[in-house]
Structures are given as structure tokens and as C-alpha cells.
Amino acid sequence: MRVTTLFPFTPFPDTLTVDRHKITLARRHFFGSADITSIQIADILNVVAHVGPFFGSLDIFTKFYAKKPLKVIYLSRADAVNVKRILQGY
Numbered sequence: 001m002r003v004t005t006l007f008p009f010t011p012f013p014d015t016l017t018v019d020r021h022k023i024t025l026a027r028r029h030f031f032g033s034a035d036i037t038s039i040q041i042a043d044i045l046n047v048v049a050h051v052g053p054f055f056g057s058l059d060i061f062t063k064f065y066a067k068k069p070l071k072v073i074y075l076s077r078a079d080a081v082n083v084k085r086i087l088q089g090y
Contacts, residue, residue, distance in 0.1 A: 001086060003079040006055070010074050016058070018086055023060070025070060037070065041090045049084040056080025060087075 004013045012028035023044070027035045039062050048059040048069075056077045059069040075083075 001083065003075055003083060005072065005074040006076065009055075014072060016072050016075075016083065018083060023087070025072065039064075039070075041087070044087060044090075047084050047087045049080045051077050051080055058083060 001018045002015060004015050007013055012030060014028060015024075015026040017024040017026075020041075022038050022040050025037045025039075027037075029035070039060075043063045044060060045063060046061040048061070050057045050059070054077070055073075056075045056079065057071065057073040058075065058080055059071055061069045
């Protein structure tokens with residue numbers, strides 16, 4: 001599964017990719033540049049989805065980033081809920 005943040009609110013959309021063994025978060029800052037973080041599914045402790053009337057966001061707590069979760073903001077509501085359900089199912 002691959003979800004991206006919504007364009008008008010983030011000029012360079014971030015991408016969250018979920019596969020069977022890991023998640024990959026690509027944070028884009030400018031054209032052609034990105035910070036890519038990969039985390040094994042087994043290292044994820046908790047996933048929290050915040051859903052509002054228009055947008056959703058995710059907080060991903062892992063063994064390595066336990067105090068400061070990985071945050072993905074400006075997702076669509078459905079994408080935030082679906083990613084949470086998939087990751088909690090693993």
C-alpha cells in the first residue's frame with residue numbers, strides 16, 4: 001500500500017509505503033531530494049490515527065523512536081484509517 005500527503009497543503013508530498021516486512025517513509029523537502037526512513041514491521045510498537053473532518057494524520061511509535069513518534073500529516077481520512085488498520089493487523 002502506498003499513500004501520499006495531499007498536494008496543496010504540502011508542496012512536496014511525503015510518501016508512506018507499507019509492504020509485508022517494512023514501512024518506508026519518504027519525506028521530500030525539495031525537488032529530487034528526500035529523507036527516507038525504513039522500519040521493520042516487527043519494530044513498530046503502536047500506530048495512532050488522528051482523524052478530523054477533512055484530514056487525517058498518523059503517529060507511528062517504534063522501538064527506536066519511542067519518545068518521538070514518526071508523524072505523517074495531511075493524509076486523507078480514509079488513507080490514515082486504512083494504514084492504521086493494516087499496521088495494527090500485522
